[in-house]
Amino acid sequence: MGYILMYQIEDAFYPVLAAIGVPVNLVTIVILARGNCGLSKCIMWYLVGMAVADLLVVIMDPILTVIVVIYFPYSFLRITPVCTLVLFFGFAVTVVSVWLTVAFTFDRFVMICCEKMKTKYCTEKTAAVVVGVVGVLGILEALPWYFTIGPQYMVDNVPMSCANKPSFFTSTAWGAYQLFHFIFSPVVPFFLILLLNILTVRHILVASRARRQLQGCNNRERHKDPVIESRRKSIILLFSISGSFVLLWVTRVVYNIYTQLDGNHSYSTYTDPRFITERVSLMLQLLSSCTNTCIYAVTQTKFREELKNGVKFPLCLIMNLCSSQSRVNGLRPS
Secondary structure (H helix, E strand, C coil): CHHHHHHHHHHHHHHHHHHHHHHHHHHHHHHHHHCCCCCCHHHHHHHHHHHHHHHHHHHHHHHHHHHHHHHCCCCHHHEHHHHHHHHHHHHHHHHHHHHHHHHHHHHHHHHHHCHHHHHHHCCHHHHHHHHHHHHHHHHHHHHHHHCCEECCEEECCEEECCEECHHHHHCHHHHHHHHHHHHHHHHHHHHHHHHHHHHHHHHHHHHHHHHHHHCCCCCCCCCCCHHHHHHHHHHHHHHHHHHHHHHHHHHHHHHHHHHHHHCCCCCCCCCCHHHHHHHHHHHHHHHHHHCHHHHHHHHCHHHHHHHHHHHHHHHHHHHHHHHHHHHHHHHCCC
16 A cells, blocks of 8 residues: 555656646746846856756656656657657756756855856856756766666567666676766765855855954944855855755665665565655655746845746736727727
């Protein structure tokens, strides 16, 4: 009964995730690309890149891998070459999404903590190059997964569905690649983001304390320092995005580390804590592809304004059309 309940939860969770994830990421891409949010061009490249990667994660994983299989079991997506491409791109865009979060965190670390380096690194050109390189390397890193997948069964000589080839479970080379992939994404990014945030917090605390002492602000009067206020707004966005990533990925990372150390990837029963942990960690991981829009809406005033204007525009358009139609009907002879 445990596995039935888990699959029932997934059957409800993934359609809701897709219904939310696709529109919110599309809206985020449009709003950020317009460039009216008061963010620098450098930050814009990272945030738009992350939104595009998250959108592709939602399309590839919940929609094409899960929802289509459940509700359209005989679609052309079940043909082995097609579902192999879907699984491969699912791996690739997940890697890209993870490492773009690392790239964004590193960029903000340099901007806040590295005074001499930031003028050369924190530029629009560098951000564009980093986003492009991360995209290419993410695809190349995930490419071997394409060759681990084969048909699950044949229907009229047509290979159908996807399953790991038998050699994947016996080959030392595939075992080494699987270990490398799990270390490369998400274990290393997870700890890199934690480390960069710890170093950033440490630098901010030291710099803020020194600035207050320099300005003689150790008395009871509190004056707003524009530099500290600007720094505070910058780190709110950084910590919100990276903190959300850490919280939603921590279960997946811990589970991956545990299974690699334990060496046992199978379940004794469907009530096995490993089965439940794996399924829950996957849902939390995919949920991270929908959270950034909420973060922008909470932390960025101009993003909220653009979002409100975007919601108001179609409503105003419909109201104007309705009022115009009413006037036309009023002018018609009875």
